[in-house]
Amino acid sequence: MADVKKIAVIAGDGIGPEVVAEAIKVMKKTEEMFGLQFEFEQGLFGGIAIDEKGTPLPQETLDICQRADAVLLGAVGGPKWDNNPKELRPETGLLGIRKALGLFSNIRPATVFDCLKEASTLKPEVLEGTDLIVVRELTGGIYFGEKFRREGANGEEAVDTCVYNVTEVERIVRQAFEIAQKRSKRLASVDKANVLETSRLWREVVNRIAPEYPDVELEHVLVDNCAMQLLRRPSSFDVIVTENMFGDILSDEAAMLTGSIGMLSSASLGEGSFGLYEPVHGSAPDIAGQGISNPIATILSVALMYRLTFGYDAAAQSIEDAVKEVLDAGHRTGDIAVDKSKAIGTVEMGDLIVAALKK
Numbered sequence: 001m002a003d004v005k006k007i008a009v010i011a012g013d014g015i016g017p018e019v020v021a022e023a024i025k026v027m028k029k030t031e032e033m034f035g036l037q038f039e040f041e042q043g044l045f046g047g048i049a050i051d052e053k054g055t056p057l058p059q060e061t062l063d064i065c066q067r068a069d070a071v072l073l074g075a076v077g078g079p080k081w082d083n084n085p086k087e088l089r090p091e092t093g094l095l096g097i098r099k100a101l102g103l104f105s106n107i108r109p110a111t112v113f114d115c116l117k118e119a120s121t122l123k124p125e126v127l128e129g130t131d132l133i134v135v136r137e138l139t140g141g142i143y144f145g146e147k148f149r150r151e152g153a154n155g156e157e158a159v160d161t162c163v164y165n166v167t168e169v170e171r172i173v174r175q176a177f178e179i180a181q182k183r184s185k186r187l188a189s190v191d192k193a194n195v196l197e198t199s200r201l202w203r204e205v206v207n208r209i210a211p212e213y214p215d216v217e218l219e220h221v222l223v224d225n226c227a228m229q230l231l232r233r234p235s236s237f238d239v240i241v242t243e244n245m246f247g248d249i250l251s252d253e254a255a256m257l258t259g260s261i262g263m264l265s266s267a268s269l270g271e272g273s274f275g276l277y278e279p280v281h282g283s284a285p286d287i288a289g290q291g292i293s294n295p296i297a298t299i300l301s302v303a304l305m306y307r308l309t310f311g312y313d314a315a316a317q318s319i320e321d322a323v324k325e326v327l328d329a330g331h332r333t334g335d336i337a338v339d340k341s342k343a344i345g346t347v348e349m350g351d352l353i354v355a356a357l358k359k
């Protein structure tokens with residue numbers, strides 16, 4: 001039996017609780033099969049925490065996360081809280097937890113399953129061989145810079161500042177080079193160095209670090225061009241490293257290569273093995289409560305947790321193989337179904353993946 005690992009579960013809003021329930025089902029099955037032991041502790045987070053505790057990230061939820069070995073997060077947000085002031089927005093809780101836990105590195109793999117090529121809006125031949133990772137800086141940049149309103153010469157103005165220091169760039173870029181070294185050894189650093197000072201600093205740091213990784217082929221790509229090349233030649237990318245906001249946008253774009261945002265898992269990491277694992281998608285208010293959301297992004301996030309935090313590689317592989325087997329057999333939730341009339345629900349997809357797990 002492996003040691004007991006503490007998992008903080010913060011399911012959040014909208015489809016968050018639905019997809020997290022399926023991921024926990026998978027974790028429980030792998031406990032039996034692989035001799036793993038988890039202790040789950042639930043915390044209120046996001047809009048539901050605003051409603052019940054008056055803040056999106058209650059201290060007790062942060063405490064649960066801080067005493068855990070890993071965090072499993074669903075999603076936050078919804079129209080109910082969209083007009084709230086900043087400190088009473090679910091998204092502020094999400095940024096707060098990333099910052100409080102020091103999770104500066106967000107790893108978002110976009111792997112195209114062969115059998116899902118027809119689910120993408122792109123031509124199958126363009127997608128052939130696409131398997132990339134977006135490494136997104138997660139605790140800096142415009143998300144965390146000073147924000148304020150002021151009275152300008154022409155009336156009210158809003159200001160968002162974007163700040164990066166050398167240390168913040170160095171640590172994420174080193175991680176990206178190291179990830180690239182373990183993969184196809186190609187790194188695309190994405191910036192807007194033709195316009196932004198933060199991007200010029202970013203590029204300088206990348207160029208200074210690059211000689212330490214001579215086996216990795218480096219290209220600099222401007223973000224607007226990258227957005228285009230992701231659709232034109234997605235399979236030529238291996239690891240993409242970029243700042244916070246560019247990474248947010250490019251990872252949703254990369255999701256469309258896989259067929260749906262419901263397929264994209266993520267790991268948020270700091271210096272040690274502790275990590276927060278969540279699907280890339282949001283709370284999907286348009287489909288919440290209908291039992292039709294795709295739980296695969298969250299289930300694949302568990303596989304990332306097993307590999308990156310716990311080193312449970314066999315159990316991680318079993319989850320990834322089970323997902324592939326279920327998709328190969330033709331089972332689809334609505335977001336990835338070509339024939340929507342044959343789509344299955346969230347719980348059914350979770351059950352099929354649990355049944356396909358093998359030791």
Ligand SMILES: NC(=O)c1ccc[n+]([C@@H]2O[C@H](COP(=O)([O-])OP(=O)(O)OC[C@H]3O[C@@H](n4cnc5c(N)ncnc54)[C@H](O)[C@@H]3O)[C@@H](O)[C@H]2O)c1
Nearest residue numbers: 075076077078261262280281282283284286287293294335
């Ligand atoms: N990490 C997070 O918690 C997170 C991430 C993104 C957005 N959000 C929040 O979620 C709310 C909704 O945002 P949005 O609509 O821009 O993005 P979204 O990702 O929630 O939804 C975008 C579209 O993708 C679909 N979709 C998303 N996940 C799906 C799944 N698992 N299965 C099937 N379809 C899925 C939705 O139905 C919707 O049509 C907002 O409040 C936003 O701030 C939260």
Ligand SMILES: CC(C)[C@H](C(=O)O)[C@@H](O)C(=O)O
Nearest residue numbers: 077091092094095248280282
């Ligand atoms: C909800 C929002 C704050 C968040 C982000 O922009 O980081 C989301 O879009 C994501 O990609 O995790």
Ligand SMILES: [Mg+2]
Nearest residue numbers: 248249252280
């Ligand atoms: Mg996003």
